[in-house]
Amino acid sequence: MFARVMMLVAGLAMGMTTMAEEATPGTAYVPTVMVTGANRGIGLEFVRQYAERGARVIATARDPAGAQELNALAAANPRIIVERLDVTDFAQVDALAARYADQPIDVLINNAGISGGMQKQMYGRMDYAVFEEVLRVNTIAPLKVTEAFTPSVLASQQKRIVAISSSEGSVSMVDSSRLPFMRASKAALNMEMRNVAFQLKPKGASVRILNPGLVDTDFMKGLPKRMLRPTATVVGELIPLIDAMSVENTGSFLGYDGKELPW
């Protein structure tokens, strides 16, 4: 009984348990969230905060054995499931999606991403192999992961797909020449996710593209700490924006402050 009450409380905290579900004995609803790149940075913090809210979390990492912090979280919370996933490995993506095919995933968070490093994308000495890798991780993989897990998302109650993008992917906000690979990869991510939004809108799913701002993770190594915001603060701001997703607002590109960003 206590466990059922706790699950209902968890569902209510996620803002999605309907009165009908609460009234139906034995059908307590625990939402499932899947996060890519969950072993560190923003992804790890999503796992921590969603687990604290009572969600079941499928936390994917390309090297689970080396994911000490994530494994410690999972050891303390049986609702966190750690899965191996290199998002650029389509065979792995398909195999994992097939394993979860009969399970609903309420929120799919495409978080894994790379910058490619400043030095490799300097005009005049660009390393195009790095550009290909940045596109594979930041652009192609999120579309593939989303496509592969769409049946699980559509089988869920919330049907939400999130892409962690960047204001660097806003073409009209660009006013300097830094990080062209990363910027191009995120601009393309934004476009493809807007496409997915319209693809899945008739099926009741929603898509949101989020900019976390400058966050204190390995991604921003080298920038002065005072310019960066803590992951806990940022993820604490992003989760309500995910809670607010609906088919009416699908396809939007928002900053962590909830303000719409220009394309």
Ligand SMILES: NC(=O)c1ccc[n+]([C@@H]2O[C@H](COP(=O)([O-])OP(=O)(O)OC[C@H]3O[C@@H](n4cnc5c(N)ncnc54)[C@H](OP(=O)(O)O)[C@@H]3O)[C@@H](O)[C@H]2O)c1
């Ligand atoms: N930090 C910021 O200020 C900032 C700003 C704008 C946007 N973002 C976006 O936020 C997202 C998360 O970044 P972060 O700041 O948390 O960076 P991070 O600390 O560098 O973490 C990146 C995550 O992506 C994973 N990853 C990279 N390649 C992967 C692959 N092929 N398959 C699976 N996972 C892979 C990494 O796993 P490994 O440990 O195995 O490498 C790691 O878990 C990214 O999409 C990034 O573009 C961040």
